[in-house]
Amino acid sequence: MAKPLLSDALWQRIEPLLPLPKPRRRRSPGRKPIEARRALTGILFVLKTGINWEDLPAEMGCGSGMTCWRRLQEWTRAGVWPKLHALLLAELEGAGQIDWSRASIDTSFVRARGGGGKTGPSPVDRRKNGSKHAVIVDAKGAPLVSATTAANVPDVTVTIELVDAIPPVRGKPGRPRRRPGELYGDRGFDSDPVRQELRRRGIRPRIARRRTAHGSGLGVRRWYVERTLSWLHGNGRLRVRKDRSPTIHQAFLTLGCVKICVNLLR
Numbered sequence: 001m002a003k004p005l006l007s008d009a010l011w012q013r014i015e016p017l018l019p020l021p022k023p024r025r026r027r028s029p030g031r032k033p034i035e036a037r038r039a040l041t042g043i044l045f046v047l048k049t050g051i052n053w054e055d056l057p058a059e060m061g062c063g064s065g066m067t068c069w070r071r072l073q074e075w076t077r078a079g080v081w082p083k084l085h086a087l088l089l090a091e092l093e094g095a096g097q098i099d100w101s102r103a104s105i106d107t108s109f110v111r112a113r114g115g116g117g118k119t120g121p122s123p124v125d126r127r128k129n130g131s132k133h134a135v136i137v138d139a140k141g142a143p144l145v146s147a148t149t150a151a152n153v154p155d156v157t158v159t160i161e162l163v164d165a166i167p168p169v170r171g172k173p174g175r176p177r178r179r180p181g182e183l184y185g186d187r188g189f190d191s192d193p194v195r196q197e198l199r200r201r202g203i204r205p206r207i208a209r210r211r212t213a214h215g216s217g218l219g220v221r222r223w224y225v226e227r228t229l230s231w232l233h234g235n236g237r238l239r240v241r242k243d244r245s246p247t248i249h250q251a252f253l254t255l256g257c258v259k260i261c262v263n264l265l266r
Contacts, residue, residue, distance in 0.1 A: 005041050005044040005045055005048065006037065006040055006041045006044055007262075009262075010262055011037055011040075013084065013087060013088070014040065014080070014084055015036070015037075017080045017083050017084055017087075018036055018075060018078075018080060019074070019075070019078045019080075021033065021036070034062065034063035034067055034071075036071070038061055038062045038063065039062060039063060039067060039068050039071040040071070041060070041062050042056055042060065042062030042063065042065070042067075042068035043068050043071065043072050043255075044255070045060065045062070046065070046068065046237060047235050047236075047237045047238070047252050047255055047256065048235055048236060048237075049236050049237075050235070050236020050237045050239060050240060050242070051236070052065070052242065053065030053066060053068065053069050054066070056068060072248065072251060073248065075251075076247060076248065076251040081251050081254040081255060081258065082167070082254060084254075084258055085167075085254055085257055085258055085261065086167045086169070088258060088261035088262065088265065089142070089144065089167065089169045089171070089261065090169060090170045090171040091171065091261075091265055092142055092171070092261060092264060092265060093169045093170065093171030093172055093177065094171035094172060095171075095265070097140065097142065097264060097265070098138050098140070098142055098169065098177075099138050099139035099140050100138065100139075100177055100179075100180050100181060101139055101180070101181045101182070102138075102139045102180055102181055102182040102183070102184060102206070102221060103136050103137060103138055103139065103144065103180035103182070103183050103184070104136070104137055104139075104183070104184040104185070104221065104222045104224055104225035105134070105135070105136045105159060105162065105163075105183060105184070105185045105189060105225065106134075106135060106185070106186065106222070106225040106226060106229060107132045107133060107134045107135075107149075107155050107158075107188070108132065108133050108135075108229045108232075108233065109122055109124065109125060109130055109131075109132055109151055110130055110131050110132070110133060110233070110238065110239065110240065110241050111125075111128060111129070111130045111240050111241065112129050112130045112131050112151075112241040113240060113241065113242055114241075114242055114243070114244050115129060115244060116241075116243065116244030116245060116246060116249075117244070117245065117246040118131055118148050118149055118150050118246040118249075119131050119150055119151065119241075120150035120151045120152035120153070121151065121152055122151040122152065123151070123152060125151075128151075129151070130151040130241070131148050131149065131150060131151055131241055131246075131249070132148070132149045132150070132151055132153065132155075133146065133147075133148060133229065133232060133233075133238065133253060134146065134147045134148075134149060134155070134158050134162055135147075135225060135228060135229060135232070135257075136162055136163065136166060136183075136225075137224055137225045137228045138180065139180075139221070139224065140224060140264075141224035141225070141227055141228045141260075141264075142228075142260070142261060142264055143228055143232075143257040143260055143261070144166045144167075144169075145162055145165045145166045145167070146232075146250075146253050146254060146256075146257050147161070147162055147165065147250070147253075148246055148249055148250050148253060154188070155185075155188035155189050156188065156189050156190065156191045156194060159185070159189055159191070159194050159198075160194060160197045160198075163183065163198070163201065163203070166178045166179070179201060179202055179203055180203060181203070181204060182203065182204040182205075182206050183198055183203050183204070183205055183206060183207070184206045184207070184221050184222045184225075185205075185206070185207040185208070185222075186207075186208055186222065187207075187208045187209065187210050189207045190207055190208065190209050190210045191207075194207070195207065206221075228260060231256075231260050232253070232256040232257070232260070235252070235256050235259075237252050238252060238253060238256050
């Protein structure tokens with residue numbers, strides 16, 4: 001039996017975060033607005049399959065693709081997805097499933113068929129237009145933070161910005177945690193100024209240097225972030241970017257991180 005796109009447990013976490021629906025101007029015999037849970041199911045179906053909004057099957061009962069798209073836009077403006085991600089990270093922390101001893105950072109290229117904001121020519125894929133997904137994960141692969149950049153933005157330029165974007169993770173008594181003990185990265189993140197900034201934040205840099213022999217052993221610990229990126233790109237909407245709006249695409253990326261956190265909690 002196939003797993004539901006939106007489980008009861010996940011819906012119970014999301015429902016309190018959704019903004020209240022706008023009151024209808026007048027009572028009319030027309031169609032009632034689609035229920036929030038049905039619209040969210042449609043959004044998750046588009047994320048998983050990567051289909052176009054207008055191709056959302058009517059028999060799913062989720063309303064039209066444009067209805068789901070408008071709900072996604074509304075809930076994104078309300079900041080629902082970062083709140084949901086922070087909530088799940090707190091649950092993982094409370095369950096002792098986040099390992100702050102080290103973290104890893106990496107990026108992955110994704111084609112952008114329709115162009116849009118935060119896209120650019122890829123320097124490694126025949127200058128095809130695309131974006132990058134940048135992610136920091138803990139020692140076990142839980143996504144702590146994610147971001148979308150243009151494909152021609154060097155990895156090293158987003159390192160500190162992404163580190164500072166890790167949200168304060170609650171879940172245990174005391175001050176929320178947001179800094180790993182170490183940060184692992186490949187040669188694309190090689191920069192002495194970045195290393196200095198990491199040390200200022202109490203993080204030990206473990207970044208490979210350019211023009212050095214392979215076999216440093218860093219890959220033994222960095223493969224977790226590569227696995228997380230693979231999980232994210234298991235979603236069709238993240239494997240190929242179709243949304244011109246970088247805000248909507250980032251919403252899908254955060255939802256992908258949410259799905260991973262839910263699976264880790266199981």
